[in-house]
Amino acid sequence: MTLQPQRQILVVFPHPDDEAFSSAGTIRLYRNMGVPVTYACLTLGEMGRNLGNPPFATRESLPEIRREELKEACKHMGIDDLRMMGLRDKTVEFEDDEKMVKLVTNLIDELNPSLIITFLPGYAVHPDHEATGRAVIEAVRRIPKDERPTVYAVGFANNTLAEVGPPNIEIDVSNVKLDKVNALKAHASQTAWMIEESTKRIDDGRPMSDSWLHFERFYHYQFED
Amino acid sequence: MKEVQVNEIQELLNSFANKDVYIHLETTNGAYATHFDEKVFNAGAFIRNAKIRFELAKIIDDTPHRVGLKMEHGWVYAQGITHYKLDEKGRLLMAGLDYTGKLAVALEISETPFTY
Numbered sequence: 001m002t003l004q005p006q007r008q009i010l011v012v013f014p015h016p017d018d019e020a021f022s023s024a025g026t027i028r029l030y031r032n033m034g035v036p037v038t039y040a041c042l043t044l045g046e047m048g049r050n051l052g053n054p055p056f057a058t059r060e061s062l063p064e065i066r067r068e069e070l071k072e073a074c075k076h077m078g079i080d081d082l083r084m085m086g087l088r089d090k091t092v093e094f095e096d097d098e099k100m101v102k103l104v105t106n107l108i109d110e111l112n113p114s115l116i117i118t119f120l121p122g123y124a125v126h127p128d129h130e131a132t133g134r135a136v137i138e139a140v141r142r143i144p145k146d147e148r149p150t151v152y153a154v155g156f157a158n159n160t161l162a163e164v165g166p167p168n169i170e171i172d173v174s175n176v177k178l179d180k181v182n183a184l185k186a187h188a189s190q191t192a193w194m195i196e197e198s199t200k201r202i203d204d205g206r207p208m209s210d211s212w213l214h215f216e217r218f219y220h221y222q223f224e225d
Numbered sequence: 226m227k228e229v230q231v232n233e234i235q236e237l238l239n240s241f242a243n244k245d246v247y248i249h250l251e252t253t254n255g256a257y258a259t260h261f262d263e264k265v266f267n268a269g270a271f272i273r274n275a276k277i278r279f280e281l282a283k284i285i286d287d288t289p290h291r292v293g294l295k296m297e298h299g300w301v302y303a304q305g306i307t308h309y310k311l312d313e314k315g316r317l318l319m320a321g322l323d324y325t326g327k328l329a330v331a332l333e334i335s336e337t338p339f340t341y
Contacts, residue, residue, distance in 0.1 A: 047271075049255050053326035055226045055308055058318045059249065059333060060340070088341055090256070090271075126256045158260065193325075 003171065004150070006035045010113035011079075012104060012136050014042040014092050014128040016070035017187040022154040023117050024077050024183040025173025026216050031078030032176070038081040038111055040104075041070060042132060047089035050189060057189065065189050073186035076179050083107075093131035097138075100131065104139035108149070115150045116140065120219050123155030123164060141223055152218035167217035174214045181213065226308035226320060231286045234309055237317050238282035238292070241334050249273045249333040250301060274338050277301065289321055292332055303332040 009030055013019050019027065019039060027037055044063040051057050057065050067084065074082045085103065087095065108116075119133035133153060140148050152169055173180060184191045251271035258265040279294035279301065294301040305321030312318055316335035323329050333339065 047251075047253070049253060049327040049329075051226075051320065051322055051326060051328050053307075053322045053324065055320070055322060055326065058226055058310055058312065059251070059320060059328065059331050060312060060316065060318060063340070086341075125260050128256075158263075 003029060003033070004115075006030060007114040008111055009035055009037045010107055010111055010116045010149075011037060011039040012042070012107070012116065012118045012132060014087070014132045015045040015089065016041055016066045016073070017045070017184075017190045018129070019077070020073050020180070020183040020187055023216055024073070024180040025176045026117070026171045027077045027079060028176040028179040029171070029173060036081065037077075037079050038083065038107070038113075039074065039079050040083045040085055040107055042085045042087045042092055043089040043128065044070075044084065045089050045190070048190060050193070062189065066187075069187045069189060073183040076182040076186060090128060092128040095131070097135070100135035101138045101142070104135050105142070108139060108143070113149045115152060117152045117218070118154070120153035120155035120160075120164070120221070123157040123160040125157050137221065145223070145225070148223065151221035153221045155219055164219060168220050169218040171216045171218075172214065173216050177213050226310040226318065229284070229290050229307060229309055231284055231290070234284045234319070237311060238284065238334075241317065241336070242279060242282055244336060245276055245278055247274050247276055247335045247338050248301065249331060249339055250275075250303065251331040253329065255327065292319065301332070303330050305330040306332065
């Protein structure tokens, strides 16, 4: 499908790399069209498990590594307005719910986005993803119906297709595939193993399918009232 | 971090005894464990910046290693420690990394609070 024109995009995810896996191509395409994109990344993925063996990081040095990776990934996506929101990995769902809605509302009030990209509540797997999606949906629900921005939501739980059906937004990001790969590579602490496996399989003559790099799929969120 | 050397860690543990210290204790099998394998029962816990004081500390020479801290009214225990580092802030960071390099357990001791 062709990209819908947008005035301003707000991307809200909890962990550095959530955006690269789900939306890097879409973000890059819109940036190439000159659409401003703000990325509010709620945590620094402080509790990431991959430290390597032999280790390249400690539990305490990981957040600073991921902060730099996030900045680098943003360069490849063309994001020049990156907000690091200072929450802690794994704790988003335990923050005060109203505070979380307010956090999103403040961003919406400031930026007046026409499109918000976030996770689909109920189908986002990680508790931080769920809490992020819930806060965004609630913040948007409180806006008068005819003023609400569009919400593209990412759902990837194993039961998503069966329960929600196929995503109704499919964006062909083939033209910016390299930018997406580079954004993923920038999150090396999280993706190095994947890149390595992919390279190894190409060397072995049994490449992994890269079809997931060609399309990004979202649910256009439908509000009930 | 480097691989556990029992004597070195024992000395470092001793240096924190009988002082008020902050600990980070964590065990995890990852937020995606059940997503990848529905048979996995996902459990984990962490406590960060709990202030404790221990009188006795031991690391047991087994693979992977176990660390126990004896307090006036109880215990701190971690199993699976494989790596450690005394970082630039004088904090003893111990971790158990599985065969793929993923953190399974962490026990960290510091005289000053860890970041948020």
